[in-house]
Amino acid sequence: MHRNKQLIIKFLTPALIMFVLVFIYPLLRTLVMSFFQVENITSSAGTWHFTGIENYRRLLSTKLFHSALINLFKIWFFGGVVVMTLALLFAVILNSGIKGKNFYRNMIYMPYTISAVAMASMWLQYVYNTKYGLLTTMFSKLGMEKLAAIAWTDPTHKFWAMFIAYCFGMVGYHMVIFSSGIEKIPSEYYDASLIDGCGAIKKFCHITWPLLRGVLKTNLTMWSITSVGFFVWAQMFTSELAETSTITPVVYLYIQIFGAANAVTDRNAGLGAAIGVVTGVLVILTFLLINAAVKDDDFEL
């Protein structure tokens, strides 16, 4: 027993050291840094100036950060509803025995495999462009001049333009997760329901949906984590400057740590750390919310 313990310690120690170095140390450093004014993220601790909760107070009073949080909520909530609904719908359809399942699954998944930079460029240049973009051309040909005249990337519409593009790219990823969950459901359940005369909707409501709750929880957790880290799409839809319609907490964090792109602006890595802490707390709250809302322990496969 004693030898076993020693063996366990020997095997675990390197992993624990790595865990502490790679995860716990940055976490604690970020937490501590959030109470200081820090010029650069790599500035030595000796140059930090303690400011107490000033960074948090500033975040609370900065309207731009409020906009960033509101945008994040809209992406998480509305995007979550849209993406999860479409992903589940596609997953159910693809697992209903249709021909060419693999082809359709690959086609729906493909946008997720393409770099966000390339995808955003494609949407901006070939879909939303008001001169030759797909939407303008299509609506013009259909005689819908009002729709054709919409400037999809102006301050009024830019958030939703970005939202649609982002959701388009994310559906495939969550569809694959749902699909793998559906594939795990024993076919006997569906065979039995067929004998009982169940239609497609009843099968979904009484078999698929209850048995997918665990997968839904996984999907919602993954969606929440990727939403909090929303950055590249916002950068691509605003080029050099941040905009109120697309800014998210991580974009704001980036500006605080590295300064603005064109002008040389003040930097404060401490404020950036405070943003990291706030978004971390948000994820915890979301995680608790998801756990409370989605119960998956009443069914077992």
Next chain:
Amino acid sequence: MKTRTLALILALTLVLSLSLAGCGDSAPASQPAVAPADSGAEAAVAAASGASLVYWSMWEATEPQGVVLQEAINAFTAETGIPVDVQFKGRQGIRQGLQAALDAGTVIDIFDEGVDRVNMNWGSYLLDLEAYVKDSGYEATAIAPFMDACREAGGGTLKSIPYQGSIFAWFYNPDIFEKAGIAAVPTTWDEFLDCCAKIKAAGYIPITSDDAYFLSNFGYHVARYGGQEAVLDAVENGNWDTEPVRKAVEDFYELGKNGYFSPNLTSNVWPNGQNVEFALGDVAMYLNGSWLPNEIRGLAGDDYVWGCFSYPTVPGGVDDTSYANTSFQVFAINKSSQYPDEAFKLIEWLTKGEWDLKLSQGSLGVPADTTNTEWPAQMANVKPVLEGTANRYIWAAGAENNADITPVLLENVLNICSNKITPDEFISNMLAASK
């Protein structure tokens, strides 16, 4: 319960790690050192001394500046035998990674970026170059205003060497001006409005821009009325209800009302305005840096000569056309460099004589060496504007100096130009945002 607590901790650490992951340097690892193109006796002597340099470049390897710099450095190595490890980091790579790398003790001898960022953000890492400049007589053939600006940015001493100078001014399509019957470039706001009217009457769109640059229009216009201080007072202190700001906003509202802005102005995400509208000849004027001809040469034709004029004066304004945002990139030497002499030698190599000229020709830029009097033909109209500039604005005349305000300001300026809000609403929106 324990599993949930553990999962909670893991989720938190993951998010915090992700939040800070973007802070790391995403640039690729060190590239192999450039081998000397020629292994002559001199090269062998220098190589034997062990001197070698690492240069972190703000350029991409594939853009004209990167291509010419790589050629110049190859030639330098062949001439001196000093190997130079060039790492093309790009703008974002330098901005994100340089200071972290310097703090970590990474060997970097030379780096470059804009004069303000190098001196203001990284000033404490810079070697004082006054003695080098004095001993080599460098300044005799350098652009004096740029050297002065470098000293000013360096807190009174020279810590960086300018190259790739630029000026922010109006660029115009001479063919459209000719078709519109415009004989001379405007120098006053009334003349500018007259130009716009003629261009519109000729069937063209007078003005466009992109989201990345449009706040420069606003900054310049307010500065023309009240000086750069008026812009900074608004942006940094929240004093938006002032005469210069109000007049500028009213002027922009009128431009929008008269249909002088491109209908795509509010939706242009860079580079749509410059590439699709301006370069292809739909729009007559675009306020941008003198790097513009280089950026659109592939679309407009390599030899097309764009027109250029300084931002016009406004009625009752305090700043005339001698005020403009002039800027330039600078080379700086890390004060911890083991080979500062060799590093300065490389800077001289790149910013003087043959290679300065080639860099200028290759990138349609302003030569740093005053003996290189021949500017690229495509820049012929930029030269008099730059020479007529005696006073320097900072970027956008300060309109982007407050990162918390910039996004709100851009949105409101675009809304003024599309007449979605009135000047009064603009003022009240900005006052509310600045509280």
